[in-house]
Amino acid sequence: MTDQAAFLDLEGLPAVELLADLKEVILHAYHTTPRHMQVEIGPSEYGQECARKLAFQLMQAPGVPKGDPLPSIVGTATHTWLQAAIEKWNAHIGRVRYIPEARVTAHPGPGGTGSCDVFDFDTGTVIDWKLPGTTRFSYYKRKGPSTQYRVQAHTYGRGYANLGFDVKRVAICFLPRGGMLSNAHLWSEPYDPQIPVTAERRMNSIVEICDELRLDQHPDRFRMIAPTPGDDCTFCPWFHPNPTTYNQCEGNAKS
Structure with missing residues (x-):
């Protein structure tokens, strides 16, 4: 047997062990990627409706171990690919139409700074990529983005406006993670600077509540902040159907 054949010969190595090893490789990379190690609140989080979740994140409360990270991995890899595609297109047309x-x-403090996916000079549009699964994609196509996504888009708009850019619109390009590019959907609306201002005030009020409750010294008081149960509760880092500690929340499990 040649050296190459010997290297590729997996006979005798149980498939289950090899699969476990490969999963370990993927999980290690996932958990050590800066994007997934982020603990500070960014524009992608602070527009979401649950005040308790924001308090957990502000105080960096330890989360509950979650499930499969593959959708997030696919999303991160796709964002990297799309950034390269934008840069390649600018080179192709010989000018910078899009900022990758x-x-x-948008403002100092929690939720004010983040990475905006795209700015289009030709239309004055801030653009964010989203790669939802089949069910969510259908919902967003019918109903439009969640409040969280909408606030995020306008926050990026405010960030570019602060830099002196003429921001006219905000947009979210939904790419179906389990579908085809031909089914992609673009949601867009005029930029409204009041939306991120309102979100900033709300975030500041939650910061004040965390300080008044002294959550760093009395984590049991997290339960004094009312949650806002929703369809995404099971994906929350602090979700647990039967909470036993301060850093667990049943969300919509009992609604």
């Missing part, structure tokens, strides 16, 4: 992923700041 860039850090912008």
Whole structure:
């Protein structure tokens, strides 16, 4: 047997062991990627409706171990690919029509700084990529984005406006994670600077509540902040159907 054949010969190595090893490789990379190690609140989180979840994140409360990370991995990899595609298109047309992923700041403090996926000079549009699963994609196509996504888009708009850009619109390009590019959907609306201002005030009020409750010294008081149960509760880092500690929340499990 040649050296190459010997290297590729997996006979005798149980498939279950090899699969476990491969999963370990993937999970290690996932858990050590800066994007997944982020603990500070960014524009993608602070527009979401649950005040308790925001308090957990503000105080960096330890989360509950979650399930499969593959959708997130696919999303991150796709964002990287799309950033390269934007840069390649600019080179192809000989000018910078689109600014690829860039850090912008809407305001100081939690939720104010993040990475905006795209800015289009030709239309003055801030664009965010989203890769939802089949059910969510259908919902967003029918009903439009969630409040969280909408606030995120306008926050990026404010960030670019602060840099002196003429921001006219915000948009979210939904790419179906389990579908075809031909089914992609673009949601867009005029940029409204009041939306991120309102979200900032709400975030500041939650910061004040966390301080008044002294959650760093009395984590049991997290339960004094009312949650807002929703369809995404099971994906929350602090969700648990039967809470036993301060950093667990039943969300919509009992609704």
